[in-house]
Amino acid sequence: MTDSVLFQAFVYLAAAVIFVPIAKRLGLGAVLGYLIAGVIVGPYVAGFVGTEGHHVMHFAEFGVVMMLFIVGLELRPALLWELRKPILGLGGMQVALTAVLVGGAAMAFGVGWKPALAVGLTFACSSTAIVLSTLAERGLLKTSGGQSAFSVLLMQDIAVIPTLALFPVLGIAAATQITEITDVTSEAGRPAWLSGLFVLGAVVAVIASGRLVVRPLFRFLAGARLRESFTAAALMIVIGIALLMQSVGLSPALGTFLAGVALADSEYRHELETDIDPFKGLLLGLFFISVGAQIDFGLIAGDPLGIAGIVLGTMTLKLIALYVLGRIFKLDRPSRWLLAFSLAQIGEFAFVLLSFGVQQRVFSEAFASPLVAAVAISMVLTPPMFIILERYVLPRVTEKGEQRPHDKVHDDHDAPVVIAGYGRFGQMVGRILRANKIPVTILDLDPEMVDIVTRLGIKVYYGDASRMDLLEAAGMGHARLFVLAVDDKEQATAIAENVRHHFPKVPIIARARDRQHYWDLRRLGIKKVFRETFSSAYESAIEALIQLGYRANTAHRLARRWRDHEEKVLEELGELWGKDRDGYVSRVKAGFDEAERLMRDEDPTVYEDRDGSWDNESLRADRQVDAQSTETTTS
């Protein structure tokens, strides 16, 4: 039974459900939680997961691909261009310097120059999966240190391609023996220039199709209003790009990253992000668990000091290299330390490269095995490294006044207002806010509306505001106001309830379809609820009075008076509604009478009646009572 897929799935999910929240509660972060879970379910502790963990890991690596797609979605092309210097300069130097240092160290321990170079290049890579997840989890991704780390990771992804090409040269195996290994597919028989052309063609195809194919496809799917087909399409695109990239020998992660960038300006960006995100999360979790499960404790027990030496030595060398480069590239001190601490581990590409190296006979199986264990351990050590960084290092190197190194925020979702629903109602609110130069993030679920408004040059995101993850992506975490203007009653109430729960600090202005809806929303604790037709009906009533010969000022004043009363009655009726049917009906009737009385001229509170009391006999009567004034002149 333990072999069944469902049992395996249950073990992985249960591990995630149990250990991740505990780790988070202890302040260790989700990534470490997954890794610990992996160790515990793995063959050396509980033994629920055996050798098949290896296959699970390859499958779960797809989470990294998805993550880079999402990272790409958040990175507009202009921003990527801005990062060209850190990517090529900082990233390129990091790979070269680390390869030289680690390779040199290996040679110092008596390793031949060929395997030493291979190990150096392999260990130069850091873990995209762990680093990006941890940075995002700690809100450090948009800081300058985080951006530098990201740039380096991107360059490492690119560097894997020439590294894979180099291994057969370093190895003693013949190039023709290359068989398929995860990321690299057979390029055999193809001349180098043709391969290059294929790669170039694939990249162009990915970028072009982002604009020419994906957007019309999503518009078409959005028209069909089927959420699952949307999700399916999003997954299809990511997997399709990954396959295309593999077929030309490029890293799938890099390909989907480019596709993400190509779609970063698209109105479907939030939707894509939200659709892919849960898959990414689950697969990455699975990936981290399998990394934890893979740690071969038997091997470690055989040579604990040797492996610890490899891990600590490599991480120290990487840390020094990164810190020095951060200095050369003029990062401020907190950013330098963040860069060094975050990228000191060895990444998941090392698993691929090490097994590829064994296959190409660059080095032997016995040589690679402790290295594989070292890689896994260094990955597990990354979350603790972040904890050390945040608790002990950053407070010392950060100048007074700043808590964390967040100077350059690359985020266009810091608009203070999020508007859900951009139809007749939301548009009016949005237009007035925009006219006052207040940035708004707009979500709407009507593809035609999105198209029309987008054509007017206004950025509208196609997306379902009832999904909290999407609202989160739209910047609700730091919004100052949420305008709920969707037209569906039940949906609006559900959104309101969720928003109150998930973003309790964000005030809501809500559109109500009718009285019942108004009370529903009020009962959720929303203070500012507006019945959608009330104001226009109110204006019409004023105009009706004017048309019937009332002075404009009088019509307005009477209407205002009526409205104040109406609002008071509405609140009272809200208390009765759904509880006391008879009380409700009699309150409505009483309200009619009150309004009539209020409008009647005799009502002493009606403004114009005071006319009679101004500067006439009564004024003088009062004055006569006043002891100070005995001398009054009468005519």
Next chain:
Amino acid sequence: MRRVLILFAHPVLERSRVNRRLMEAVNDLDGVTIQDLYEAYPTLSIDVAREQQLLVEHDVIVFQHPFYWYSCPAILKEWQDLVLEHGWAYGKGGTQLRGKTTLNAVTTGGPEVAYQKGGYNRFTVRELLTPWDQTAHLCGMKFLAPFAVHSALKISSDADIATARIAYRTLIEALRDDRIDLDRAAAAENLASELEHVLGPREVA
């Protein structure tokens, strides 16, 4: 011919006894524009550009209103605050109103004797209009004595204010036709009772 603008402010015209009748006495005159402020701006949201344009197009500005709390109804205050802009009506470059003539045509509930030293309102209407006087001065306008109709609440028919109606019409016509001695009018106390004194000789038709 000088063009006359009557800026009219009464929040409840339908209940007016005097102001309505006075307005009706002049609303058929050529060269006279009546701007009914409460009707034009019931929410007190005043169109400044339009109001300034009206001022530019006229030579005599008459503020006609009931004498609320020894001054004007709220909308006229709002009108002053918004329309009389710095750099337009006064201050550097504020010359748009220079050389124009202005006065207040007011109705009071109390009798004339109440509006004097020793009376229960202690001051004359003219004295109480001192802020208007200074406003006109600052804007370079000639400020004339008010046209004040007293004991407005005792009036209930056209016949009751026949004299005031004729006087008001005569005054507006005289302002329009430039047949008024402006210096005398500026020095007077109440144009409603001193009209003969300030009118120039009637032109021979």
